[in-house]
């Protein structure tokens with residue numbers, strides 16, 4: 001599945017394009033707890049989260065995130081989008097909840113990151 | 116005074132060797148980690164990872180170092196009155212040390228239990244407080260040493276070998 005298909009499935013809005021939306025997304029993780037995300041992210045993954053603070057972008061320095069989807073219309077502030085721009089990290093925002101967004105992607109065949 | 120050790124059995128000899136007669140580090144870096152400053156917390160770990168990447172460390176080892184380092188760095192900001200992160204890089208391993216200004220950990224064995232957390236409201240707002248940081252550090256390190264007591268500072272140090280499987 002590509003980021004572009006994910007954006008369409010979630011009716012999302014792109015906040016930062018990064019290297020573009022054609023990149024293939026191998027798997028995903030959904031969580032609002034940082035340690036939980038770090039523990040589950042052993043391969044390049046898409047992150048779905050309700051967190052919008054700077055530490056969520058900082059995470060992408062530690063593990064390999066192919067993009068972040070912010071759920072329930074939570075928008076990060078401009079300086080946080082700027083941090084993602086510096087890292088070339090795609091950001092998408094959707095009005096769907098964490099549960100719904102995850103369910104839609106799972107049903108479309110996007111698997112969970114291996115723990 | 117509580118003390119905790121966890122060493123991968125197959126690396127016990129190399130770890131003991133390192134701690135009993137630490138050689139001169141090739142590179143040494145130090146970062147201040149202020150209390151509750153989540154704007155800067157994590158920068159030290161980012162920089163260390165960048166440097167190791169330039170030095171050619173493989174990506175799986177890089178991930179383990181970055182995750183363990185970041186969790187420990189955040190713990191200083193989240194749970195202590197601040198402290199210092201030191202990074203010693205050798206030919207074959209990295210030694211990370213986190214020394215804070217208290218208030219210490221009363222029961223280290225309890226703190227190591229997945230899910231145990233005393234994180235306050237502000238810390239939780241940032242997405243911390245799952246109680247998985249210390250278990251995560253242990254999982255990603257080849258050796259972990261914690262020394263602490265109620266009312267004193269906490270020392271956490273870890274080793275990760277570059278060539279370890």
Ligand SMILES: Nc1ncnc2c1ncn2[C@@H]1O[C@H](COP(=O)(O)OP(=O)(O)OP(=O)(O)O)[C@@H](O)[C@H]1O
Nearest residue numbers: 035190194226232233234243244245246247248249
């Ligand atoms: N440097 C420290 N000083 C004092 N207490 C600490 C320190 N590091 C950890 N602790 C204590 O150990 C507990 C467990 O730490 P751990 O990192 O596992 O979880 P957490 O920080 O609460 O949540 P998470 O790391 O999942 O965001 C903390 O809640 C805190 O009570």
Ligand SMILES: [Mg+2]
Nearest residue numbers: 186190248249
């Ligand atoms: Mg922690």
